[in-house]
Amino acid sequence: MTAIGLHNNRRGTFVSRAFSGATWGQVSVALLILAFLLAFLVWPVATVVWVAFTEKGSGAFTFANFVDFFRTDLFIRSFWNSLYVSAMAVIGASVLAMPLAYFTSRFAFRGAGLIQILGFLPLIMPPFVGAVALQLFFGRNGTVNLLLDDWFGFKLAFMEGLNGVIFVQSIHYFPFILINLSAALRNVDRSMEEAAQNLGSYGFRLFRRVVFPLALPGYVAGASLVFVKVFDDLATPLLLNVKDMLAPQAYLRVTSIGIADPMGYVISVVLIVASVASMWVSSLATRNIDYATTQRGGGGIAKRKLRPWEMALVYVVLTLIILLVLAPHFGLLLLSFATIWSFSPLPDGYTVAHYARVFGESSIYIKNTLLYASLAGLIDIVIGTAISYLVLRTKLIGVRGLDLLATAALAIPGVVLGIGYLRAFYGIPLWDGTPLASLWVVIVIALAIRRLPYALRACYAALQQISASLEEAAENLGATKANTVRRIVVPLMTGGLVAGFITSFATAAVELSATLMLVQANQDAPLAYGLYVFMQSAAGRGPGAALGVIAVVIVALSTVASQYVIERDRRTKAGSTPNE
């Protein structure tokens, strides 16, 4: 058999699948990806860990830095605060996401598609921008509290301290649960639900006993994402002036005390450990669950028609949620046109001066963002497709490791990656003597590494849905491996790839955690950085809001376009599937 194997390896046909053979092309692609990940993920993170465990100056191995960390009240308090805020944000996000996911995927009613799209909107706005807008509505002297005080004589502390962070993060990150839960619900095979109905189950009980448990892996995946994102978010607490959380502490240490101070690195290690732990817990929760429930001839769960009063109830609930979710957007829009907005439910007057200013002097931010986010998204889907193909379709030894490594970026908080890049690449001079860390390309790579895990999952899912026999048919008709990938695999993956690209693009466009530290010159700064700088001062809030509105519009348009592509892709594929 092995002799036959050697002959066939040249074309990498059935034997390469049966044995461990692989083509040279596959091996070199794997090695290239490995080199990329080693240089831009492993090395910077290893540097951070190394600094945390060595004595400042001498470079000797020590635990002293960690002892210092655990002896400092501020750090211990920051740790518990981060944990508490993340957990509460998961609960808040679930409360927002579950009704949206359930109603839109379970019932047929007008506007379900629109609601799904509106539900994704928070992702296209940086959370700290939302924080500013939410201050105006829900802050101590914001619209809601002014009205409450007027009518009932009391105020609610939505935005005070940690509450504010939880509130903002819940609204901002709930789409992760919405997306994952909706996708999981759509993948529940119709016959799974019909079998339960046939045996007498219906309504909420049917959802609780059959539909939700089958979608549970999707929910847990979304919830753990929210937890990790909130844990590692830097800009929102900073902008809400909450400094006693871990990410802000790490940032403040490195930027205010200096790149050599070990405490920033120690906190970074704690951040990594906490993220890894939370992901581990979530994987434990779903370990024994492997539901590939969609079966041939199946399809998602059936959409039921609603009675008029049910419909009314659903609309009321969804409208309230959507209003809350859109509050940051409304606030931002008002703020961008406002002359002065302070101690009043609505702005005093309106102007377009902020936009004029933004388009005049700040358009560089917009250009930079479009460039960086597109490049990062592109890098992500190329690497994502390559890794998923290697994992799912070849028996190349160690590819699983590549997958794990790329996914491990999920456990590296943005602020840690930023610190790592600074430390690792500052010492490398370019041809003109400037450090590598100050080159704009480094920002792109940081964004790409940060978003890679999501894009990878999207590519993986897209490829998994393609039956291997479609590729075998192409090979059988004489297509080489490379041509099969190009002509069969990639076209069939288009929907998934576009989805992966857009997720990467949209989230990279509003990312600040990693880049806040890496921006060295104003002309290289992305939009999120510009926003952050504007939002620091009361006078900058108008132009900052205008910039924010532009960011939201740009990303919203591209998301709508991608939605259209995905939908079209889905329809053509549905048409070609044999169905009894």
Add this chain to the structure above:
Amino acid sequence: MTVKALDLKIDDISAAYGDNVVLDGINLDIQPGELFALLGPSGCGKTTLLRLIAGFADARHGRIVVGGKEISHLPPWKRDVGMVFQSYALWPHMTVGENVAFGLRERRLPRAEIKQRVDAALAFVGLTSQIDRRPSQLSGGQQQRVALARTIAIEPKILLLDEPLSNLDAKLRVQVRRELRALQKSLGLTTVIVTHDQEEANTICDRVAVMNEGKVQQVGTPTELYERPVNLFVAQFLGTANVVEGKMTGAGFQSDLGIALPLPKGVDVKPNAKPVFRPQDTMLIPRGQSGEASPSMPGEIVEREFLGSTIRYGVKAGSSHIWIDAPFRSGSSLMEIGDAVDVTVPVERLLWLA
């Protein structure tokens, strides 16, 4: 375990998706305890009819009556019509026991009774030892039996089986269909089975409704359908049927080879009907040796297939292509491809179908 058998009446059911009519005036009377098949090619509406009985599709018109009670207006969960899905639809997050207990828990039965009925259902299908396993740990045949146990545990009024054998391999299929028949007969439950496989329907079902293009073509026992098909579709869907090409003239039927076939007396023959006969109802005789007793058609052997107990010859006679089965005995001489033959059919064996 046994249950009370009820009759199932399908009363003038029509259904459509948009302008596409999938069921057109279906009437069926299924007897208590009967194993009844809906047989037809893909897209004939048989699955839609089954889903309609279970409540998963909407009819434009008509009623479904079980044991004298109309159920058409009830939602699926109030119908008590047990359905075994083609994909089995076992819930992967529940054990075998939990799957079987599901419908009983939905009915809020006491714990002890649930346990007793789950045990009984699993014992009935011979899977008692698998109660704590997950569906994914079972073979396809076992999964199907779990699906069956899950359905009969609720003691439904009617049992529906959607292509029950399609996910099993060929060898298992023959065994499972015998088991299925034995289980159904010992339960005594009125059962409707959907299949596209005539052998499956013929071997285990009491009666069969042959469906095509949204209409019931004929209802009867397998032998009735085979011996007395009412039209060409039924004749050709159940077994092999040879059609003599030609046209009806004032005097009788004139084959395209110029042979006149008399019409049977006292039988209503449609104006576009053609003579049809089964491969085993005819004889192949080397050219020139036939007597004058029956009309015969001259032809040439163009195909020969060895089927074990029989040899099947394909004969081209004018524009008709005719299959003829001859019993095979070892040592007997075979005819060869290219041989000129006469095909004779006893006139009384001809069916006149359109």
